[in-house]
Amino acid sequence: MLELKNISFLVDDEGTDKEIIRDISLTIPDRKLVVITGPNGGGKSTLARLIVGIEKPTSGQILFNGEDITEKSITERAKMGIGFAFQQPVRFKGIQVLDLIRIATGRRTSVAEACEYLSAVGLCAHDYIDREVNSSLSGGELKRIEIATVLARATKLSVFDEPEAGIDLWSFQNLIDVFQNMRKNIKDSSILIISHQERILNIADEIIVLKDGKLEEEGGRDEVLPGLIGTASATRACEKLA
Amino acid sequence: MANMLGMDEIQMRLLREVADLHKVPEGAYNIRSNSEAAGRQSTANIEIIPKEGGNGIDIYIKPGTKNESVHIPVVMTKSGLKEVVYNDFHIGEDADVIIVAGCGIDNCGTQDSEHDGIHRFFVGKNAKIKYVEKHYGSGTGSGKRILNPGTEVYQEENSTVEMEMVQIKGVDDTTRDTTAELAAGAKLLVRERLMTHGEQRAISTYVVNLNGEGATADVVSRSVARDDSFQKFDAKIIGNAPCSGHTECDSIIMDRGRILAVPGLEANDVDAALVHEAAIGKIAGDQIIKLMTLGLTEQEAEEQIINGFLK
Numbered sequence: 352m353l354e355l356k357n358i359s360f361l362v363d364d365e366g367t368d369k370e371i372i373r374d375i376s377l378t379i380p381d382r383k384l385v386v387i388t389g390p391n392g393g394g395k396s397t398l399a400r401l402i403v404g405i406e407k408p409t410s411g412q413i414l415f416n417g418e419d420i421t422e423k424s425i426t427e428r429a430k431m432g433i434g435f436a437f438q439q440p441v442r443f444k445g446i447q448v449l450d451l452i453r454i455a456t457g458r459r460t461s462v463a464e465a466c467e468y469l470s471a472v473g474l475c476a477h478d479y480i481d482r483e484v485n486s487s488l489s490g491g492e493l494k495r496i497e498i499a500t501v502l503a504r505a506t507k508l509s510v511f512d513e514p515e516a517g518i519d520l521w522s523f524q525n526l527i528d529v530f531q532n533m534r535k536n537i538k539d540s541s542i543l544i545i546s547h548q549e550r551i552l553n554i555a556d557e558i559i560v561l562k563d564g565k566l567e568e569e570g571g572r573d574e575v576l577p578g579l580i581g582t583a584s585a586t587r588a589c590e591k592l593a
Numbered sequence: 594m595a596n597m598l599g600m601d602e603i604q605m606r607l608l609r610e611v612a613d614l615h616k617v618p619e620g621a622y623n624i625r626s627n628s629e630a631a632g633r634q635s636t637a638n639i640e641i642i643p644k645e646g647g648n649g650i651d652i653y654i655k656p657g658t659k660n661e662s663v664h665i666p667v668v669m670t671k672s673g674l675k676e677v678v679y680n681d682f683h684i685g686e687d688a689d690v691i692i693v694a695g696c697g698i699d700n701c702g703t704q705d706s707e708h709d710g711i712h713r714f715f716v717g718k719n720a721k722i723k724y725v726e727k728h729y730g731s732g733t734g735s736g737k738r739i740l741n742p743g744t745e746v747y748q749e750e751n752s753t754v755e756m757e758m759v760q761i762k763g764v765d766d767t768t769r770d771t772t773a774e775l776a777a778g779a780k781l782l783v784r785e786r787l788m789t790h791g792e793q794r795a796i797s798t799y800v801v802n803l804n805g806e807g808a809t810a811d812v813v814s815r816s817v818a819r820d821d822s823f824q825k826f827d828a829k830i831i832g833n834a835p836c837s838g839h840t841e842c843d844s845i846i847m848d849r850g851r852i853l854a855v856p857g858l859e860a861n862d863v864d865a866a867l868v869h870e871a872a873i874g875k876i877a878g879d880q881i882i883k884l885m886t887l888g889l890t891e892q893e894a895e896e897q898i899i900n901g902f903l904k
Contacts, residue, residue, distance in 0.1 A: 441879045443902075451887075454884060
């Protein structure tokens with residue numbers, strides 16, 4: 352379980368403080384898939400980066416399974432069981448897909464096991480296991496490998512920052528399947544997805560709406576989603592093409 | 594093998610580092626240890642003949658020799674040795690062989706140890722060679738470990754030369770000069786990997802002449818400069834015929850490391866297609882962050898990134 356208590360985050364904007372996150376308190380319970388949505392620039396990605404430890408809050412407290420992790424590093428949080436899939440996956444010259452999966456699992460994962468993670472994200476494992484995680488991969492391929500590294504870690508809290516960004520429509524259903532599978536096997540862990548895609552919101556247990564850095568609304572899907580349909584907080588995949 | 598070749602543990606360790614040799618190699622070999630021949634073997638197709646005066650060898654590979662290898666490692670463990678060695682490879686037409694060279698220096702003394710190996714390759718028509726060269730230095734002495742390899746490659750028509758040059762650790766000072774002359778249809782592929790530490794200095798210069806129609810060259814260097822080290826990569830490809838050439842220098846700098854990349858192209862034929870790329874920069878912050886989110890510390894992340902980069 353993750354708890355945010357009165358989290359604020361200020362950045363320096365040409366000499367003046369700009370408040371990106373304003374006094375947010377929320378809980379991501381165990382055994383739940385929670386989606387954070389809201390208009391662009393509302394602070395969604397920043398909140399994810401605060402949870403993972405890439406940014407440190409200006410004030411407030413973050414608790415993970417009851418332990419205060421506010422001052423803990425990215426590495427410490429990762430070791431405690433927080434996983435993160437970047438919105439824009441990072442490329443590495445020379446590091447192969449198998450290497451990255453092995454780093455993620457923290458052991459010498461067998462090729463067969465690594466292939467399972469790749470297959471789970473819809474990649475023909477055989478074609479990818481030896482590929483370098485570099486610019487020879489397309490945005491969509493990188494994105495799926497990114498998600499595979501989070502699957503491989505089997506973390507207690509998995510955070511996905513706009514997993515649908517850069518994925519083509521054809522693969523989109525596959526992505527939904529990946530998350531539905533994760534949801535099915537959630538056990539005591541929890542999943543947090545940053546997204547404003549209606550189809551991802553559709554599989555959420557709970558929805559949180561962020562706007563202008565503030566928590567606008569939170570609740571069960573059936574309670575929150577109807578009010579979002581047709582707004583920037585719940586767009587359809589096709590609308591992205593327009 | 595230690596007994597067989599009269600070598601001690603340090604010499605054996607160097608041999609493992611530079612030539613992956615754990616035992617006497619199969620096929621032809623010449624092992625040079627502290628300026629003396631420690632072992633030599635010719636085969637039916639590969640003949641190794643010492644030059645007069647003991648300052649090198651001639652290696653003759655018969656035309657049509659396939660799937661054979663030659664190992665010619667050099668190890669130095671005495672402080673203060675300085676030697677220049679000339680090794681000439683005569684590769685017959687249609688041969689297809691692997692040549693493994695390399696030099697390891699362990700210097701625990703206060704005097705500089707230096708090995709300057711001049712390798713010349715005369716590659717016959719349609720012949721194919723893969724040449725692997727590793728350099729390694731160790732030892733805690735204040736004496737420098739110096740390696741200055743010179744490589745000259747002469748490729749006849751439709752021959753292929755693939756060179757893999759690796760210098761990852763412990764060599765204080767190196768000046769590497771490589772020149773190549775390619776006839777029609779010849780192909781040269783160079784992969785250089787280099788890492789410098791401390792106050793080390795490494796200079797690598799390539800001059801590749803593409804003289805015949807259809808000749809191709811691809812010279813790629815990946816390097817990491819750490820601490821206060823300095824590297825210079827100077828690669829020039831000259832197109833004198835309808836040909837294609839590519840040179841690339843991709844480098845990571847850390848700490849106070851410095852790198853000077855001087856890619857050069859010279860086209861003397863309107864159908865010469867030449868490309869160069871050069872990129873130098875520190876490790877991208879998001880690469881480190883990504884690996885930290887997978888549970889690595891910042892330092893472990895850096896090591897993984899560098900290992901991958903130099904793989």
